[in-house]
Amino acid sequence: MTPDAILPLYDRVAPDWDRRRSRALFERGWLDRMLGVAPAHAGGRRVLDLGCGSGRPIATYLADRGCAVTGVDGAAGMVALFRQHLPRAEAIKADMRELALGRPFDAILAWNSFFHLAPADQEAMFGIFASHAAPGAALMFTSGPEASERLGEVEGAPVYHASLDPDSYRALLGQHHFTELAFAPEDPDCAGHSVWLARFAREASGSVG
Numbered sequence: 001m002t003p004d005a006i007l008p009l010y011d012r013v014a015p016d017w018d019r020r021r022s023r024a025l026f027e028r029g030w031l032d033r034m035l036g037v038a039p040a041h042a043g044g045r046r047v048l049d050l051g052c053g054s055g056r057p058i059a060t061y062l063a064d065r066g067c068a069v070t071g072v073d074g075a076a077g078m079v080a081l082f083r084q085h086l087p088r089a090e091a092i093k094a095d096m097r098e099l100a101l102g103r104p105f106d107a108i109l110a111w112n113s114f115f116h117l118a119p120a121d122q123e124a125m126f127g128i129f130a131s132h133a134a135p136g137a138a139l140m141f142t143s144g145p146e147a148s149e150r151l152g153e154v155e156g157a158p159v160y161h162a163s164l165d166p167d168s169y170r171a172l173l174g175q176h177h178f179t180e181l182a183f184a185p186e187d188p189d190c191a192g193h194s195v196w197l198a199r200f201a202r203e204a205s206g207s208v209g
Contacts, residue, residue: 006116006160007074007095010053013155014077018054020155025057026191027111030140035065037138037181037199038107044068048105048132050096051113054081055089058111063089070105072096073113096128097121104134110141112193115161119149122164123172130176133200139178143169145185145194169196177202 010017038045044066049059052071059082063069069089071082079093092101096110097117108129114122129139144163151158164172166183173180178198185194 009154009157009159010073010075011077013157014054014075014081016155017078018056018081021054021056023057025061026189027058027193028061030187030190030195030197031058031061033182033197034107034109034138034140035062035067037136037197039134039136041106045106046070046104046134047107047109048072048101050099050108050110051116052082052091053078053113055086055091058109059086059089067107070101072099096125099128099132101132103132105132105137106134107138107140108132112142114141115143115163116159117162119162119164122162123168126172126176126178130178130200130202133178133202135200135202137200139173139196139198139200141196142193143196163194173198 035045047062047067047069049069049071052059052073055071059069059071063086071089071091072094073079074095076093079091082091114125147163147165149162152161153159170180177200179201180198182197186192187195
């Protein structure tokens with residue numbers, strides 16, 4: 001299993017993955033923290049959900065709280081389910097590694113998606129995060145607690161995971177004008193996920209839009 005095999009795998013298993021995906025929303029606390037950081041607008045916070053999957057439960061939760069959600073996923077099966085479950089949101093089939101939407105967002109989320117990328121691609125993603133961040137935007141993503149490459153499992157198939165070490169993520173955040181707000185390795189209140197939250201510190205002239 002290599003990183004490039006991830007999207008075909010998720011495309012193939014999309015219906016089963018969606019059926020089994022927990023709706024318990026153990027992520028709620030972190031999602032609320034992200035929204036608390038993100039700039040607010042009368043029309044709702046603009047949220048970019050990278051690796052959005054089927055839209056349940058995270059994108060649905062955000063949309064229910066008035067966010068204008070744009071979901072991006074490279075697996076066609078996931079995008080189709082997202083559109084079915086959340087027709088009021090925007091869904092885009094695209095590889096996050098090549099994303100260039102040309103517009104800013106108030107919050108950028110890469111939950112259980114970014115960590116499927118190879119280390120070099122993860123490093124490159126911070127430029128993509130920054131290019132889609134409005135001034136003061138929140139960035140939240142999950143990683144491993146330490147540097148590693150390993151195989152997990154999705155619907156009985158092996159799936160690639162990778163993580164940089166925390167100091168490398170901190171350096172990348174700083175290089176791209178993000179200020180770290182929190183890092184919780186293996187958070188016991190979030191099913192053991194390792195979660196990062198940051199704020200984009202660059203002024204409007206340094207971001208799209």
